[in-house]
Amino acid sequence: MTLRQGTRAGWIRWAILAVLFLAGILNYVDRQALSILAPRIQRDLGIDDLGYAHIVQCFLLAYCASFLVAGWITDRLGARLMLALSLAWWSAANIATGFVRGAISLGAGRTLLGLGESGVYTVAPKAIGEHFEPQRRGFAYGFFTAGAMIGATLAPPLIGGLALSYGWRAAFVVTGAAGFVVVAAWLVVYRRPPVSAASVASATAIDWGRILRDPSVWGLAVARLIADPVWYFYLFWFPKYLADARGMTLLAIAQLAWVVYLASDIGSIGGGWFSGWLIRRGAAPVRSRMIAMTLAAALAPLGMLIATNVGIGPTLALAAVVAFAHLVFQVNMGTLIVDYYPQRTVATVFSIIAAGSGLGGIVSTQLVGHLASSGSYSRIFLLMGLLHPVACAVVWATPAARRLRAPT
Numbered sequence: 001m002t003l004r005q006g007t008r009a010g011w012i013r014w015a016i017l018a019v020l021f022l023a024g025i026l027n028y029v030d031r032q033a034l035s036i037l038a039p040r041i042q043r044d045l046g047i048d049d050l051g052y053a054h055i056v057q058c059f060l061l062a063y064c065a066s067f068l069v070a071g072w073i074t075d076r077l078g079a080r081l082m083l084a085l086s087l088a089w090w091s092a093a094n095i096a097t098g099f100v101r102g103a104i105s106l107g108a109g110r111t112l113l114g115l116g117e118s119g120v121y122t123v124a125p126k127a128i129g130e131h132f133e134p135q136r137r138g139f140a141y142g143f144f145t146a147g148a149m150i151g152a153t154l155a156p157p158l159i160g161g162l163a164l165s166y167g168w169r170a171a172f173v174v175t176g177a178a179g180f181v182v183v184a185a186w187l188v189v190y191r192r193p194p195v196s197a198a199s200v201a202s203a204t205a206i207d208w209g210r211i212l213r214d215p216s217v218w219g220l221a222v223a224r225l226i227a228d229p230v231w232y233f234y235l236f237w238f239p240k241y242l243a244d245a246r247g248m249t250l251l252a253i254a255q256l257a258w259v260v261y262l263a264s265d266i267g268s269i270g271g272g273w274f275s276g277w278l279i280r281r282g283a284a285p286v287r288s289r290m291i292a293m294t295l296a297a298a299l300a301p302l303g304m305l306i307a308t309n310v311g312i313g314p315t316l317a318l319a320a321v322v323a324f325a326h327l328v329f330q331v332n333m334g335t336l337i338v339d340y341y342p343q344r345t346v347a348t349v350f351s352i353i354a355a356g357s358g359l360g361g362i363v364s365t366q367l368v369g370h371l372a373s374s375g376s377y378s379r380i381f382l383l384m385g386l387l388h389p390v391a392c393a394v395v396w397a398t399p400a401a402r403r404l405r406a407p408t
Contacts, residue, residue, distance in 0.1 A: 015189040017140055020127065022182050023087055023120050024147025025154065028235075029092040029175050031059075032155040034110065034237045036257075036384035037168045040250065042169075047103050050063050053369025056236050057362055058107040062114030064128045064358025067122070071351025075344065079130070080190040086119020091179025098172035117252050120352055122347040127190075129346050131336045137338055138289070142272020142331045149327060152235065152261035160254030162289060168319045168346050203213040207345075216340070217349055219267040219398035220333065221356030227391035229364030230384045231326050234260065234319060237368055237380075245377050246312060256316060263320035271296065271328030272335065274372065278340035287341040289400055290334040298390035304385030307378035322384070329388060333395065340400050 034041070038052055047055070074082045093112035100106040104159035111139055124144045133141045161169040209215060239257055242248040248256075271292055305324035306315050334350070341349045371380050 012189070012191045016127055016131060016191070017143060019186045019189055019223045020083075020120070020124050020144045021147035022185070023083065023145055024124075024149075024251070025062070025151040025356070026087075026091070026175065026179050026182060027120055028151030028154045029116055029158065030090060030113065030179070031173075032152055032235060033094070033159045033171055033175060034059075034097075035239050036156055036159045036253065037163055037171065038240050038252075039181055040163065040168050041083055045100070045106065047106070049373040050369050051103050052240075053365055053372075055103065055107045055110055056365050056369075059110040059114040060232070060358055060361040060365060062111045063118055064114075064355050064362060066115045066118040067351045067355040067358055069351070070118040071122040071348040071354075074119070074126055074347035074351075078192070079127045080192075082119055083123040083186055083190075086116050086123070087179050087183050087186070089119075090116030091176045091183070094176030094179070096176075098169040098176070118354065118358075119353070122351050125334060125338045125350050126347040127345050134285050134339060135276055138272035138274075138276040138279075138332070138335045139269070140272070141335045141338065142269045145268035145272075145327060145331050145334070147266045149261055149264035149323075151164070153258045153265060155261070156239065156254045156257040164251065164254075174278065209364070211345060211349060211352070214349075216398045216400035219394055220337065221353045223333065223356070223391040223394040223398075224353055225356040225360035226387050227326070227329060228361075229360045229368075230303075230322065230387050231330070231362060232361040233368055233380065233384055234323060234326075236365070238319060238374060241377055242312075242373070244372070245375070246315070247314070256312075259316050260319045260323050264323040267296075267324035267327030268331050270324075271331040275335065286336055286400065289326050289336040289339070290396065292332040293329050293336075293392055293395060296332075297323040297388040298324065300325040300329070300388035301385040304382050307381040309378070319381045325388065329392070336400070351408055370403050 001048070042048070042049075042052055068083075070086070078086075090113050093109055096112065097106065097109035100109055127139065128137055128140045128144065130233065159171045159175070162174055166174075177246050203251045204237055239253050242257060243250070243251050275285075275288040278291060279285055283291070300322050303318050310318070337350050337353060338346055368380055372376070
Protein backbone atom coordinates (compact mmCIF):
# COMPACT_ATOMS: atom_id res chain seq x y z
CA MET A 1 0.00 0.00 0.00
CA THR A 2 1.37 3.42 -0.96
CA LEU A 3 1.47 6.39 1.42
CA ARG A 4 -1.34 8.03 -0.51
CA GLN A 5 -3.48 4.89 -0.35
CA GLY A 6 -2.77 4.55 3.37
CA THR A 7 -3.78 8.15 4.01
CA ARG A 8 -6.97 7.71 2.00
CA ALA A 9 -7.82 4.49 3.87
CA GLY A 10 -7.28 6.34 7.16
CA TRP A 11 -9.67 9.11 6.17
CA ILE A 12 -12.25 6.60 4.97
CA ARG A 13 -12.28 4.68 8.24
CA TRP A 14 -12.77 7.85 10.29
CA ALA A 15 -15.53 8.98 7.92
CA ILE A 16 -17.23 5.59 8.38
CA LEU A 17 -16.92 5.95 12.14
CA ALA A 18 -18.34 9.49 11.98
CA VAL A 19 -21.49 8.30 10.18
CA LEU A 20 -21.87 5.39 12.61
CA PHE A 21 -21.62 8.02 15.36
CA LEU A 22 -24.47 10.01 13.76
CA ALA A 23 -26.56 6.85 13.39
CA GLY A 24 -26.00 6.14 17.07
CA ILE A 25 -27.22 9.62 17.98
CA LEU A 26 -30.45 9.16 16.03
CA ASN A 27 -30.92 5.64 17.37
CA TYR A 28 -31.19 6.90 20.93
CA VAL A 29 -33.04 10.11 20.14
CA ASP A 30 -35.71 8.02 18.42
CA ARG A 31 -35.68 5.40 21.17
CA GLN A 32 -35.86 7.81 24.10
CA ALA A 33 -38.52 10.10 22.67
CA LEU A 34 -41.28 7.96 24.15
CA SER A 35 -39.90 7.99 27.71
CA ILE A 36 -39.46 11.78 27.67
CA LEU A 37 -42.97 12.38 26.34
CA ALA A 38 -44.60 9.51 28.25
CA PRO A 39 -46.63 11.60 30.77
CA ARG A 40 -48.09 13.75 27.98
CA ILE A 41 -48.73 10.82 25.63
CA GLN A 42 -50.28 8.75 28.42
CA ARG A 43 -52.63 11.61 29.26
CA ASP A 44 -53.61 12.26 25.63
CA LEU A 45 -54.09 8.60 24.72
CA GLY A 46 -55.43 7.35 28.08
CA ILE A 47 -52.62 4.90 28.90
CA ASP A 48 -51.74 3.93 32.50
CA ASP A 49 -48.30 2.88 33.80
CA LEU A 50 -48.84 -0.82 33.17
CA GLY A 51 -50.01 0.01 29.67
CA TYR A 52 -46.87 2.07 29.17
CA ALA A 53 -44.78 -0.87 30.43
CA HIS A 54 -46.44 -3.14 27.87
CA ILE A 55 -45.66 -0.68 25.07
CA VAL A 56 -42.01 -0.55 26.16
CA GLN A 57 -42.03 -4.34 26.16
CA CYS A 58 -43.33 -4.34 22.57
CA PHE A 59 -40.22 -2.42 21.59
CA LEU A 60 -37.90 -4.63 23.62
CA LEU A 61 -39.45 -7.89 22.39
CA ALA A 62 -39.05 -6.83 18.76
CA TYR A 63 -35.57 -5.49 19.47
CA CYS A 64 -34.51 -8.75 21.10
CA ALA A 65 -36.01 -10.93 18.37
CA SER A 66 -34.47 -8.88 15.58
CA PHE A 67 -30.99 -9.31 17.06
CA LEU A 68 -31.26 -13.05 16.49
CA VAL A 69 -31.20 -12.49 12.72
CA ALA A 70 -29.63 -9.02 12.35
CA GLY A 71 -26.09 -10.28 12.92
CA TRP A 72 -26.44 -13.11 10.41
CA ILE A 73 -27.90 -10.68 7.85
CA THR A 74 -25.04 -8.25 8.50
CA ASP A 75 -22.43 -10.96 7.93
CA ARG A 76 -24.19 -12.01 4.71
CA LEU A 77 -25.16 -8.63 3.19
CA GLY A 78 -22.25 -6.59 4.51
CA ALA A 79 -22.17 -3.44 6.61
CA ARG A 80 -23.08 -0.96 3.83
CA LEU A 81 -26.42 -2.42 2.80
CA MET A 82 -27.43 -3.58 6.26
CA LEU A 83 -27.12 -0.18 7.94
CA ALA A 84 -28.92 1.57 5.07
CA LEU A 85 -31.87 -0.83 5.33
CA SER A 86 -31.96 -0.80 9.12
CA LEU A 87 -31.76 2.98 9.49
CA ALA A 88 -34.39 3.62 6.81
CA TRP A 89 -36.74 1.10 8.50
CA TRP A 90 -36.53 2.54 12.01
CA SER A 91 -36.72 6.14 10.76
CA ALA A 92 -39.96 5.34 8.92
CA ALA A 93 -41.29 3.65 12.08
CA ASN A 94 -40.48 6.73 14.15
CA ILE A 95 -42.32 8.96 11.68
CA ALA A 96 -45.31 6.61 11.87
CA THR A 97 -45.35 6.97 15.68
CA GLY A 98 -46.30 10.62 15.19
CA PHE A 99 -49.64 9.52 13.74
CA VAL A 100 -50.78 6.96 16.35
CA ARG A 101 -54.27 7.19 17.85
CA GLY A 102 -54.16 4.82 20.84
CA ALA A 103 -52.24 2.23 22.83
CA ILE A 104 -52.46 -0.45 20.12
CA SER A 105 -51.11 1.72 17.32
CA LEU A 106 -48.44 3.15 19.63
CA GLY A 107 -47.36 -0.38 20.54
CA ALA A 108 -47.26 -1.30 16.84
CA GLY A 109 -45.12 1.73 16.06
CA ARG A 110 -42.64 0.91 18.79
CA THR A 111 -42.57 -2.73 17.66
CA LEU A 112 -41.53 -1.62 14.17
CA LEU A 113 -38.91 0.68 15.72
CA GLY A 114 -37.47 -2.23 17.69
CA LEU A 115 -37.27 -4.43 14.60
CA GLY A 116 -35.07 -1.86 12.87
CA GLU A 117 -32.88 -0.47 15.62
CA SER A 118 -30.74 -3.56 16.23
CA GLY A 119 -29.02 -3.27 12.85
CA VAL A 120 -26.66 -0.46 13.77
CA TYR A 121 -25.34 -2.50 16.71
CA THR A 122 -24.36 -5.44 14.51
CA VAL A 123 -22.94 -3.25 11.73
CA ALA A 124 -20.75 -1.15 14.07
CA PRO A 125 -18.59 -3.96 15.56
CA LYS A 126 -18.15 -5.52 12.13
CA ALA A 127 -17.12 -2.25 10.47
CA ILE A 128 -14.82 -1.33 13.37
CA GLY A 129 -13.20 -4.77 13.38
CA GLU A 130 -12.62 -4.51 9.62
CA HIS A 131 -11.11 -1.00 9.63
CA PHE A 132 -9.35 -0.58 13.02
CA GLU A 133 -6.45 -2.42 14.64
CA PRO A 134 -6.85 -3.81 18.21
CA GLN A 135 -5.25 -0.91 20.09
CA ARG A 136 -7.68 1.51 18.43
CA ARG A 137 -10.81 -0.62 18.52
CA GLY A 138 -11.69 0.28 22.10
CA PHE A 139 -11.63 3.98 21.32
CA ALA A 140 -13.46 3.49 18.00
CA TYR A 141 -16.19 1.37 19.59
CA GLY A 142 -16.42 3.80 22.49
CA PHE A 143 -16.70 6.72 20.05
CA PHE A 144 -19.53 4.98 18.20
CA THR A 145 -21.27 4.19 21.47
CA ALA A 146 -20.83 7.81 22.54
CA GLY A 147 -23.05 8.71 19.59
CA ALA A 148 -25.86 6.76 21.16
CA MET A 149 -25.17 8.38 24.51
CA ILE A 150 -25.06 11.86 22.96
CA GLY A 151 -28.43 10.97 21.47
CA ALA A 152 -29.64 10.18 24.98
CA THR A 153 -28.11 13.47 26.19
CA LEU A 154 -29.68 15.54 23.42
CA ALA A 155 -33.03 13.80 23.60
CA PRO A 156 -34.49 15.56 26.68
CA PRO A 157 -33.91 19.16 25.45
CA LEU A 158 -34.46 18.31 21.78
CA ILE A 159 -37.58 16.18 22.15
CA GLY A 160 -38.92 18.37 24.96
CA GLY A 161 -38.32 21.53 22.93
CA LEU A 162 -40.01 20.14 19.81
CA ALA A 163 -42.97 18.90 21.86
CA LEU A 164 -43.40 22.20 23.71
CA SER A 165 -43.18 24.20 20.46
CA TYR A 166 -45.01 22.00 17.95
CA GLY A 167 -46.65 19.14 19.88
CA TRP A 168 -45.42 15.68 20.77
CA ARG A 169 -46.38 14.20 17.38
CA ALA A 170 -44.03 16.57 15.55
CA ALA A 171 -41.12 15.39 17.69
CA PHE A 172 -41.40 11.87 16.24
CA VAL A 173 -41.83 13.07 12.65
CA VAL A 174 -38.88 15.50 12.67
CA THR A 175 -36.40 13.12 14.27
CA GLY A 176 -37.52 10.25 12.05
CA ALA A 177 -37.03 12.31 8.90
CA ALA A 178 -33.44 13.09 9.93
CA GLY A 179 -32.61 9.41 9.62
CA PHE A 180 -32.92 9.44 5.84
CA VAL A 181 -30.22 12.14 5.66
CA VAL A 182 -27.85 9.83 7.56
CA VAL A 183 -28.74 6.93 5.22
CA ALA A 184 -27.58 9.04 2.27
CA ALA A 185 -24.34 9.96 4.06
CA TRP A 186 -23.60 6.29 4.84
CA LEU A 187 -24.09 5.20 1.24
CA VAL A 188 -21.66 7.93 0.13
CA VAL A 189 -18.81 7.32 2.60
CA TYR A 190 -18.78 3.56 3.21
CA ARG A 191 -16.03 1.58 1.50
CA ARG A 192 -15.24 -2.09 1.82
CA PRO A 193 -12.02 -2.93 3.68
CA PRO A 194 -8.97 -4.04 1.66
CA VAL A 195 -9.17 -7.61 0.39
CA SER A 196 -7.50 -9.98 2.85
CA ALA A 197 -7.65 -13.56 4.00
CA ALA A 198 -10.19 -12.50 6.63
CA SER A 199 -12.48 -10.82 4.10
CA VAL A 200 -12.24 -13.83 1.76
CA ALA A 201 -13.12 -16.10 4.69
CA SER A 202 -16.21 -14.00 5.37
CA ALA A 203 -17.79 -15.41 2.23
CA THR A 204 -17.85 -18.91 3.69
CA ALA A 205 -20.86 -20.30 5.48
CA ILE A 206 -21.26 -19.46 9.16
CA ASP A 207 -20.81 -22.46 11.46
CA TRP A 208 -23.90 -22.01 13.65
CA GLY A 209 -23.24 -25.22 15.55
CA ARG A 210 -19.81 -24.08 16.69
CA ILE A 211 -21.14 -20.67 17.73
CA LEU A 212 -24.08 -22.10 19.66
CA ARG A 213 -21.84 -24.60 21.46
CA ASP A 214 -19.43 -21.88 22.60
CA PRO A 215 -19.94 -21.31 26.36
CA SER A 216 -18.39 -17.85 26.12
CA VAL A 217 -21.20 -16.73 23.80
CA TRP A 218 -23.82 -17.78 26.32
CA GLY A 219 -21.87 -16.46 29.30
CA LEU A 220 -21.58 -13.01 27.72
CA ALA A 221 -25.26 -13.13 26.73
CA VAL A 222 -26.22 -13.88 30.34
CA ALA A 223 -23.99 -11.05 31.54
CA ARG A 224 -25.80 -8.59 29.27
CA LEU A 225 -29.15 -10.01 30.37
CA ILE A 226 -28.19 -9.17 33.96
CA ALA A 227 -26.49 -5.80 33.47
CA ASP A 228 -28.49 -4.10 30.71
CA PRO A 229 -31.78 -3.78 32.64
CA VAL A 230 -29.98 -1.04 34.58
CA TRP A 231 -29.56 1.00 31.41
CA TYR A 232 -33.10 0.29 30.22
CA PHE A 233 -34.40 1.55 33.56
CA TYR A 234 -32.43 4.80 33.38
CA LEU A 235 -33.41 5.22 29.73
CA PHE A 236 -37.12 4.38 29.80
CA TRP A 237 -38.13 5.02 33.42
CA PHE A 238 -35.79 7.58 34.99
CA PRO A 239 -37.44 10.58 33.25
CA LYS A 240 -40.82 9.22 34.40
CA TYR A 241 -39.46 8.81 37.92
CA LEU A 242 -38.40 12.46 37.95
CA ALA A 243 -41.91 13.48 36.84
CA ASP A 244 -44.01 11.05 38.90
CA ALA A 245 -42.03 10.69 42.14
CA ARG A 246 -40.10 13.96 42.25
CA GLY A 247 -42.69 16.28 40.70
CA MET A 248 -40.49 17.66 37.89
CA THR A 249 -42.18 19.25 34.87
CA LEU A 250 -41.38 18.38 31.25
CA LEU A 251 -39.50 21.68 30.97
CA ALA A 252 -37.41 20.90 34.08
CA ILE A 253 -36.62 17.40 32.83
CA ALA A 254 -35.60 18.83 29.46
CA GLN A 255 -33.30 21.30 31.22
CA LEU A 256 -31.65 18.91 33.70
CA ALA A 257 -31.94 15.22 32.76
CA TRP A 258 -29.37 15.51 29.96
CA VAL A 259 -26.64 15.59 32.65
CA VAL A 260 -27.18 11.89 33.32
CA TYR A 261 -26.73 10.94 29.69
CA LEU A 262 -23.74 13.25 29.25
CA ALA A 263 -22.00 11.09 31.85
CA SER A 264 -22.70 8.07 29.66
CA ASP A 265 -20.92 9.85 26.77
CA ILE A 266 -17.85 10.25 28.96
CA GLY A 267 -18.05 6.62 30.03
CA SER A 268 -18.28 5.31 26.47
CA ILE A 269 -15.29 7.25 25.13
CA GLY A 270 -13.30 7.14 28.37
CA GLY A 271 -13.93 3.42 28.87
CA GLY A 272 -12.67 2.60 25.38
CA TRP A 273 -9.68 4.90 25.75
CA PHE A 274 -8.76 3.40 29.14
CA SER A 275 -8.63 -0.20 27.89
CA GLY A 276 -6.65 0.95 24.84
CA TRP A 277 -4.21 2.70 27.17
CA LEU A 278 -3.75 -0.54 29.08
CA ILE A 279 -2.97 -2.35 25.81
CA ARG A 280 -0.35 0.25 24.91
CA ARG A 281 1.21 -0.40 28.31
CA GLY A 282 1.51 -4.11 27.56
CA ALA A 283 -1.78 -5.68 28.71
CA ALA A 284 -3.42 -8.32 26.54
CA PRO A 285 -6.54 -6.89 24.79
CA VAL A 286 -9.10 -9.04 26.62
CA ARG A 287 -7.38 -8.51 29.96
CA SER A 288 -7.57 -4.74 29.46
CA ARG A 289 -11.32 -4.96 28.74
CA MET A 290 -11.87 -7.07 31.85
CA ILE A 291 -10.02 -4.62 34.12
CA ALA A 292 -12.17 -1.75 32.86
CA MET A 293 -15.39 -3.77 33.30
CA THR A 294 -14.46 -4.74 36.86
CA LEU A 295 -13.80 -1.13 37.88
CA ALA A 296 -17.14 -0.11 36.36
CA ALA A 297 -19.00 -2.88 38.18
CA ALA A 298 -17.54 -1.66 41.47
CA LEU A 299 -18.79 1.88 40.80
CA ALA A 300 -22.35 1.19 39.61
CA PRO A 301 -23.86 0.22 43.03
CA LEU A 302 -23.57 3.85 44.17
CA GLY A 303 -26.92 4.36 42.43
CA MET A 304 -28.56 2.54 45.32
CA LEU A 305 -28.18 5.74 47.36
CA ILE A 306 -30.98 7.30 45.29
CA ALA A 307 -33.34 5.05 47.28
CA THR A 308 -32.64 7.23 50.34
CA ASN A 309 -34.60 10.04 48.64
CA VAL A 310 -31.71 12.49 48.41
CA GLY A 311 -32.24 15.89 46.77
CA ILE A 312 -32.67 16.41 43.03
CA GLY A 313 -29.04 17.47 42.56
CA PRO A 314 -27.53 14.40 44.27
CA THR A 315 -30.10 12.19 42.53
CA LEU A 316 -28.96 13.39 39.12
CA ALA A 317 -25.30 13.08 40.16
CA LEU A 318 -25.74 9.49 41.35
CA ALA A 319 -27.68 8.58 38.23
CA ALA A 320 -24.83 10.08 36.20
CA VAL A 321 -22.34 7.83 38.02
CA VAL A 322 -24.41 4.77 37.14
CA ALA A 323 -24.72 5.86 33.50
CA PHE A 324 -20.95 6.42 33.33
CA ALA A 325 -20.19 3.03 34.86
CA HIS A 326 -22.64 1.16 32.66
CA LEU A 327 -21.16 2.55 29.47
CA VAL A 328 -17.61 1.72 30.54
CA PHE A 329 -18.88 -1.82 31.17
CA GLN A 330 -20.85 -2.06 27.92
CA VAL A 331 -18.20 -0.60 25.62
CA ASN A 332 -15.51 -2.91 26.91
CA MET A 333 -17.74 -5.96 26.65
CA GLY A 334 -18.51 -5.06 23.04
CA THR A 335 -14.83 -4.56 22.22
CA LEU A 336 -13.97 -7.83 23.95
CA ILE A 337 -16.29 -9.60 21.50
CA VAL A 338 -14.57 -7.93 18.53
CA ASP A 339 -11.15 -8.92 19.94
CA TYR A 340 -12.07 -12.53 20.63
CA TYR A 341 -14.14 -13.67 17.65
CA PRO A 342 -13.15 -13.83 13.95
CA GLN A 343 -14.37 -11.07 11.65
CA ARG A 344 -16.40 -13.37 9.44
CA THR A 345 -18.75 -14.25 12.33
CA VAL A 346 -18.39 -11.30 14.70
CA ALA A 347 -21.75 -9.71 13.80
CA THR A 348 -23.56 -13.03 14.23
CA VAL A 349 -21.94 -13.66 17.63
CA PHE A 350 -22.59 -10.07 18.68
CA SER A 351 -26.26 -10.37 17.79
CA ILE A 352 -26.75 -13.50 19.93
CA ILE A 353 -25.07 -11.83 22.90
CA ALA A 354 -27.05 -8.63 22.38
CA ALA A 355 -30.28 -10.63 22.32
CA GLY A 356 -29.55 -11.36 25.98
CA SER A 357 -29.73 -7.62 26.55
CA GLY A 358 -33.16 -7.41 24.98
CA LEU A 359 -34.43 -10.40 26.96
CA GLY A 360 -33.22 -8.82 30.18
CA GLY A 361 -35.02 -5.63 29.26
CA ILE A 362 -38.28 -7.47 28.57
CA VAL A 363 -38.24 -9.26 31.93
CA SER A 364 -37.11 -6.27 33.94
CA THR A 365 -39.56 -3.83 32.35
CA GLN A 366 -42.53 -5.87 33.52
CA LEU A 367 -41.13 -5.93 37.06
CA VAL A 368 -40.30 -2.23 36.99
CA GLY A 369 -43.78 -1.44 35.67
CA HIS A 370 -45.42 -3.21 38.63
CA LEU A 371 -43.12 -1.55 41.16
CA ALA A 372 -43.51 1.89 39.58
CA SER A 373 -47.30 1.63 39.50
CA SER A 374 -47.26 1.01 43.26
CA GLY A 375 -44.79 3.84 43.91
CA SER A 376 -41.94 1.49 44.94
CA TYR A 377 -39.11 3.26 43.13
CA SER A 378 -36.76 2.82 46.11
CA ARG A 379 -36.82 -0.94 45.68
CA ILE A 380 -36.06 -0.52 41.98
CA PHE A 381 -32.92 1.52 42.68
CA LEU A 382 -31.75 -1.05 45.25
CA LEU A 383 -32.28 -3.90 42.80
CA MET A 384 -30.48 -2.11 39.97
CA GLY A 385 -27.46 -1.50 42.19
CA LEU A 386 -26.83 -5.24 42.53
CA LEU A 387 -26.79 -6.17 38.86
CA HIS A 388 -23.41 -5.00 37.55
CA PRO A 389 -21.31 -6.88 40.12
CA VAL A 390 -23.23 -10.08 39.36
CA ALA A 391 -22.85 -9.57 35.60
CA CYS A 392 -19.11 -8.93 35.98
CA ALA A 393 -18.69 -12.17 37.93
CA VAL A 394 -20.43 -14.03 35.10
CA VAL A 395 -18.03 -12.53 32.52
CA TRP A 396 -14.99 -13.50 34.61
CA ALA A 397 -16.31 -17.10 34.65
CA THR A 398 -16.45 -17.40 30.83
CA PRO A 399 -13.75 -19.37 29.00
CA ALA A 400 -12.87 -16.21 27.02
CA ALA A 401 -11.92 -14.36 30.20
CA ARG A 402 -10.25 -17.35 31.89
CA ARG A 403 -8.11 -18.11 28.84
CA LEU A 404 -6.97 -14.61 27.94
CA ARG A 405 -6.95 -12.61 31.16
CA ALA A 406 -3.30 -13.48 31.87
CA PRO A 407 -0.69 -11.18 30.23
CA THR A 408 0.80 -12.39 26.96
